[in-house]
Amino acid sequence: DQQVKQNSPSLSVQEGRISILNCDYTNSMFDYFLWYKKYPAEGPTFLISISSIKDKNEDGRFTVFLNKSAKHLSLHIVPSQPGDSAVYFCAASNTGNQFYFGTGTSLTVIP
Amino acid sequence: GAGVSQTPSNKVTEKGKYVELRCDPISGHTALYWYRQSLGQGPEFLIYFQGTGAADDSGLPNDRFFAVRPEGSVSTLKIQRTERGDSAVYLCASSPFGGRAGELFFGEGSRLTVL
Numbered sequence: 001d002q003q004v005k006q007n008s009p010s011l012s013v014q015e016g017r018i019s020i021l022n023c024d025y026t027n028s029m030f031d032y033f034l035w036y037k038k039y040p041a042e043g044p045t046f047l048i049s050i051s052s053i054k055d056k057n058e059d060g061r062f063t064v065f066l067n068k069s070a071k072h073l074s075l076h077i078v079p080s081q082p083g084d085s086a087v088y089f090c091a092a093s094n095t096g097n098q099f100y101f102g103t104g105t106s107l108t109v110i111p
Numbered sequence: 112g113a114g115v116s117q118t119p120s121n122k123v124t125e126k127g128k129y130v131e132l133r134c135d136p137i138s139g140h141t142a143l144y145w146y147r148q149s150l151g152q153g154p155e156f157l158i159y160f161q162g163t164g165a166a167d168d169s170g171l172p173n174d175r176f177f178a179v180r181p182e183g184s185v186s187t188l189k190i191q192r193t194e195r196g197d198s199a200v201y202l203c204a205s206s207p208f209g210g211r212a213g214e215l216f217f218g219e220g221s222r223l224t225v226l
Contacts, residue, residue, distance in 0.1 A: 034214060043202055043217030089153050097167040099215065101153030
């Protein structure tokens with residue numbers, strides 16, 4: 001049973017515009033969320049995280065929003081750059097031992 | 112390098128054979144995780160070590176899978192009697208503290224193909 005879902009397998013955005021990647025989860029016990037970025041033939045690299053005590057966390061061009069009542073989080077990238085083209089995974093945890101990952105969204109930023 | 116190192120990067124084996132995959136975490140990281148990523152899927156948790164002990168092995172799919180970390184550093188994932196369904200990229204990650212203290216640092220993965 002997939003506890004973390006990314007329903008959009010792919011997304012294309014023009015350079016300079018906003019990219020919005022979405023993630024839904026089913027387990028209300030999840031209280032720590034992360035976004036990872038993955039380039040081909042590389043392992044995922046950490047991008048940004050958010051604890052359930054917050055509803056927003058910002059780091060440069062990247063902002064993660066958390067809506068606990070909707071069990072939904074999103075990653076905003078503004079402005080999008082061609083180097084942002086990668087697969088983005090969201091992940092969630094309630095104990096810190098297990099991180100449950102979504103299936104990923106492939107972002108293409110068009111120059 | 113200073114990152115998580117995994118060997119081999121690629122392994123092709125025949126059904127029924129035994130396979131070992133090695134992970135060398137970032138020096139000083141006490142927490143080590145194994146994940147498996149099948150085609151089109153996100154990473155799936157297998158096992159978590161804190162130091163030498165397996166703190167959570169609930170993700171191991173069956174008793175053909177076993178992992179060790181005898182000295183609290185390098186870890187080996189062992190798969191017996193491999194099956195075609197075991198084909199995946201096996202990712203290792205380490206973390207300075209484990210638990211919710213933070214992000215996981217992933218290696219590049221070991222791609223296992225079982226023919």
